[in-house]
Amino acid sequence: MxxxxxxxxxxWFTGLSGAGKTTLAQELKKQxxxxxxxxxxxxxxxxxxxxxxxxxxxxxxxxxxxxxxAEVAKLWVDxxxxxxxxxxxxxxxxxxxxxxIIGAHRFKEVYIRCPLEICETRDVKGLYEKARAGLIRxxxxxxxxxxxxIQADVIISSDKQSINESVNHLLKSLFYTER
Amino acid sequence: MxxxxxxxxxxWFTGLSGAGKTTLAQELKKQxxxxxxxxxxxxxxxxxxxxxxxxxxxxxxxxxxxxxxAEVAKLWVDxxxxxxxxxxxxxxxxxxxxxxIIGAHRFKEVYIRCPLEICETRDVKGLYEKARAGLIRxxxxxxxxxxxxIQADVIISSDKQSINESVNHLLKSLFYTER
Numbered sequence: 001m002x003x004x005x006x007x008x009x010x011x012w013f014t015g016l017s018g019a020g021k022t023t024l025a026q027e028l029k030k031q032x033x034x035x036x037x038x039x040x041x042x043x044x045x046x047x048x049x050x051x052x053x054x055x056x057x058x059x060x061x062x063x064x065x066x067x068x069x070a071e072v073a074k075l076w077v078d079x080x081x082x083x084x085x086x087x088x089x090x091x092x093x094x095x096x097x098x099x100x101i102i103g104a105h106r107f108k109e110v111y112i113r114c115p116l117e118i119c120e121t122r123d124v125k126g127l128y129e130k131a132r133a134g135l136i137r138x139x140x141x142x143x144x145x146x147x148x149x150i151q152a153d154v155i156i157s158s159d160k161q162s163i164n165e166s167v168n169h170l171l172k173s174l175f176y177t178e179r
Numbered sequence: 180m181x182x183x184x185x186x187x188x189x190x191w192f193t194g195l196s197g198a199g200k201t202t203l204a205q206e207l208k209k210q211x212x213x214x215x216x217x218x219x220x221x222x223x224x225x226x227x228x229x230x231x232x233x234x235x236x237x238x239x240x241x242x243x244x245x246x247x248x249a250e251v252a253k254l255w256v257d258x259x260x261x262x263x264x265x266x267x268x269x270x271x272x273x274x275x276x277x278x279x280i281i282g283a284h285r286f287k288e289v290y291i292r293c294p295l296e297i298c299e300t301r302d303v304k305g306l307y308e309k310a311r312a313g314l315i316r317x318x319x320x321x322x323x324x325x326x327x328x329i330q331a332d333v334i335i336s337s338d339k340q341s342i343n344e345s346v347n348h349l350l351k352s353l354f355y356t357e358r
Contacts, residue, residue, distance in 0.1 A: 040258065050280075051250035071230035072251060079219065101229070 007037055007082035007175055010073045010102050014089045014149060015112030016141050017127055018119035020158040020166075024112065025084040027167045032082065032175070040076045042069065044087040057138040063094050070098035077106055090146040108174050111152040116141045118159045186216050186261035186354055189252045189281050193268045193328060194291030195320050196306055197298035199337040199345075203291060204263040206346045211261065211354070219255045221248065223266040236317040242273050249277035256285055269325040287353050290331040295320045297338045 011028075013021040025041050032039045047069055048055070055061040066089050073083045089095050099107040119141065120128040131139035138144040149155075154173045156166045190207075192200040204220050211218045226248055227234075234240040245268050252262045268274050278286045298320065299307040310318035317323040328334075333352045335345045 042254075046254075050253065051247055068230055068247075072254070074229065075221075075225075075251070 008077060008080055009106035009108055010077055010083040010085055011108045011110055011174060012098060013084065013086045013110050013112055014095060016114060016116060016119045016146055017088055018122045018124055019112040019114040021086040021112050023163060024166055025086045027163055028170055029084060031167055031171060038081045040081045040083050042073050042083050042085040062091065066094040066098055070101040074102050077102060088140050090140045090144065092147045092150060095149065108153045109149050109151065110154045110156065110170065111149045112156050112158050114158045187256060187259055188285035188287055189256055189262040189264055190287045190289055190353060191277060192265045192289050192291055193274060195293060195295060195298045195325055196267055197301045197303055198291040198293040200265040200291050202342060203335065203345055204265045206342055207349055208263060210346055210350060217260045219260045219262050221252050221262050221264040241270065245273040245277055249280040253281050256281060267319050269319045269323065271326045271329060274328065287332045288328050288330065289333045289335065289349065290328045291335050291337050293337045
């Protein structure tokens with residue numbers, strides 16, 4: 001039995017709702033699982049439904065959402081896992097805080113870039129429609145800003161790269177740089 | 180290679196500071212590790228130093244401390260781990276909430292019972308001395324109550340049972356009931 005590969009860091013996926021963060025993280029996990037890596041997907045929606053159920057979408061609540069997410073990611077990394085964290089995390093300052101909490105040397109920022117129009121067309125969860133109708137407030141891209149990363153380790157253009165291409169891009173850039 | 184045993188539940192250690200929760204959890208983990216189980220120790224002090232750094236020791240902060248701990252424990256259990264959670268968790272209502280969050284069928288409550296005088300004599304972290312001196316407020320057992328469990332799955336008397344005896348007691352009661 002081959003010893004599991006060690007990828008002891010957090011891959012922090014940031015981008016608009018509908019950009020493809022969770023899809024890419026799950027596909028990436030499938031590939032890493034094949035290699036025997038210990039991989040954990042820390043999903044923003046899952047945290048919002050439990051640990052962060054008390055938080056809304058104001059700037060301060062978003063900040064606390066990301067702080068807690070980073071602290072939880074740190075627990076998994078401290079245990080030897082590779083964490084794939086999927087959070088809109090629209091503010092640069094909050095992502096910087098996450099980096100500080102986890103440690104810059106084990107924090108890889110991945111910007112899933114996708115034009116708002118495309119995300120809005122996909123609208124998998126029907127959230128953009130609700131935001132446009134005014135049923136949801138402080139929605140990123142509609143009435144709350146998204147600040148693109150200034151130091152992303154990888155940028156994926158999910159409107160141009162297929163899922164397979166994107167996963168291979170991530171594997172080569174972050175995991176198997178020698179290949 | 181033997182398939183790892185599956186112990187997919189949370190063992191929730193409750194008791195006074197100094198009762199021996201963390202020591203027992205760590206020793207229990209050593210034994211379970213030998214068996215190839217996936218075991219995670221979720222330590223109250225560790226959470227207090229990160230995720231729950233914003234919380235104090237008022238009743239409402241203690242409640243939120245335990246709510247978050249239970250939500251984090253749930254993430255690990257959902258991933259197939261056995262979680263050994265060590266929290267003073269002095270209030271019955273908060274432990275009940277933890278049970279509700281995690282699910283009663285995968286929540287084992289372990290009361291580490293030890294007289295206050297003994298815990299205070301041990302005073303490993305020097306906290307009792309500070310509490311008696313009035314330097315720490317709302318300290319469990321001194322100026323904040325401890326409500327003993329009413330439905331503990333296991334009770335360990337850490338002033339009477341050695342660490343080895345206690346670990347064996349836990350192994351037999353919760354893990355290897357057939358042995």
